[in-house]
Amino acid sequence: MPSPAPSPAARLRAVRPDWLNDPKVWRTEVLGGLVVALALIPEAISFSIIAGVDPAVGLFASFTMAVTIAFTGGRRAMISAATGAVALVIAPLNREHGFGYLVAAVLLAGVFQIVLGVLGVAKLMRFVPRSVMVGFVNSLALLVFMAQVPEMRDVPWPVYPMIVTGLALMVFFPKVTTVVPAPLVSIVILTVITVAAGIAVPTVGDKGELPSSLPVPGLPDVPFTTDTLTTVAPYALAMALVGLMESLMTAKLVDDITDTHSSKTRESIGQGVANIVTGFFGGMGGCAMIGQTMINVKVSGARTRLSTFLAGAFLMVLCIVFGPVVSEIPMAALVAVMIMVSFATFDWHSIAPKTLKRMPAGEIGVMVVTVVFVLATDNLAVGVVIGTVTAMVIFARRVAHLAEVTAVAGPDGTSVVYRVTGELFFASSNDIIGRFDYSGDPDHVVIDLSSAHVWDASSVAALDAIETRYAQRGKTVEITGLNEPSARLHDKLSGELVGGH
DSSP: OOOOOOOHHHHHHHHSOHHHHOHHHHHHHHHHHHHHHHHHHHHHHHHHHHHTSOHHHHHHHHHHHHHHHHHHOSSTTOOEEOOHHHHHHHHHHHHHHOHHHHHHHHHHHHHHHHHHHHTTGGGGGGGSOHHHHHHHHHHHHHHHHHHHGGGGSSOOTTHHHHHHHHHHHHHHHHHHOSSSOHHHHHHHHHHHHHHHHTOOOOBGGGGOOOOSSOOOOOOOSSOOSHHHHHHHHHHHHHHHHHHHHHHHHHHHHHHHHHTOOOOHHHHHHHHHHHHHHHHHTTOOOOEEOHHHHHIIIIISOOOSHHHHHHHHHHHHHHHHTSHHHHTTSBHHHHHHHHHHHHHHHSOGGGGSHHHHHHSOHHHHHHHHHHHHHHHHHTOHHHHHHHHHHHHHHHHHHHHHTTOEEEEEEOTTSSEEEEEEEEEESHHHHHHHGGGSOTTTSOSEEEEEEEEEEEOSHHHHHHHHHHHHHHHTTTOEEEEEOOOHHHHHHHHHHTTTSGGGO
């Protein structure tokens, strides 16, 4: 008997977002967005200073990036806003050519990101090994912590007990209730104590003046010429690549934390759209913010696009409507939140003695290289690229050693059979050339490749070189056992490579 058709109300619930169906989810998303918005304010102001622009530029960028990516992005609950990595890339352009060129670079970077997304750049993420991902996460945690250190230097002594109090509230308050995010409770309590007691400590207002009105759209004030394009393009491409790298790595991290899948291609295109929107509103551009994303996903437990949208919306409301109140928030409260994020983000299992004892040395080395280069350059993208290249080199060396050559006398005594096993590519093929006895072998030599695979031109060149050396001694070589892809590559290139190498 067929099951009854679902009622209209049931069908509506099925297509509506989770936060509309469940009040608990709605509360989590709203409060998560509020906490992120509070944490975004000092960060956006700091990144504005790095880029050499007015604090409002970074705040506007965080607003437009978060609101836009909530609709266009491929990873739910991820936070995109103005970031330090993007600020470092475009700061020289602003310094040398002015703010109009910076905005033009943001717009062009968005176009580049859309093009790269359409071309499938997100698929390159599958080449990032786990050891690099662990190094990325650990270096992120260290960067988040190190960014808080300046806020703890040369400050009034009450800052330190306030940070400790904030950490204690975030550790113990969830044991009482999880209805309200512990970071929000910590920020509110420390702000009330600071204002009520009149404690003189650094506040959000000390970072810079908050905007009092919404941004106005417009085109950058630059001449639309080829010279402008050639000036802006290198910075825009660098910004696009750095932004995509950080965003895709963050999306992969959130996938792992939430055990869900996200569309990296949509995320790439969405980042481009968000940067174009941000450029039209005079923002400094941005990408995924890992620290704020961890606050939203790991600390607050948010899982939908609503929290991302509200993070941007609340940011503007807090600045424009509640600016005087927000300015009184002690920096110690936000420092405590970020330290907690740093601690929660770090993969402590990766450095446990048991893990280090069992993990191959190469894997540990790749993780360390990733962390070292991220910390040395303050750039997560650089660390990921160098870590991935290091992993590939280690993998190539490991696989190269698996290529073996074994000689067996032919049944008639007038020939020799060399059985080659393993993967033949640039790192292994050159080594096998020295495994043959060119002078001592009989006139007929058989090279059996039935247990091998030929991957590249270097391997074909190596086989040609072996044949050439035997031919110089009046001996013939017969290559057998090639599988179909190997045979196709060998037939195409054999004899066509200059000098046989």
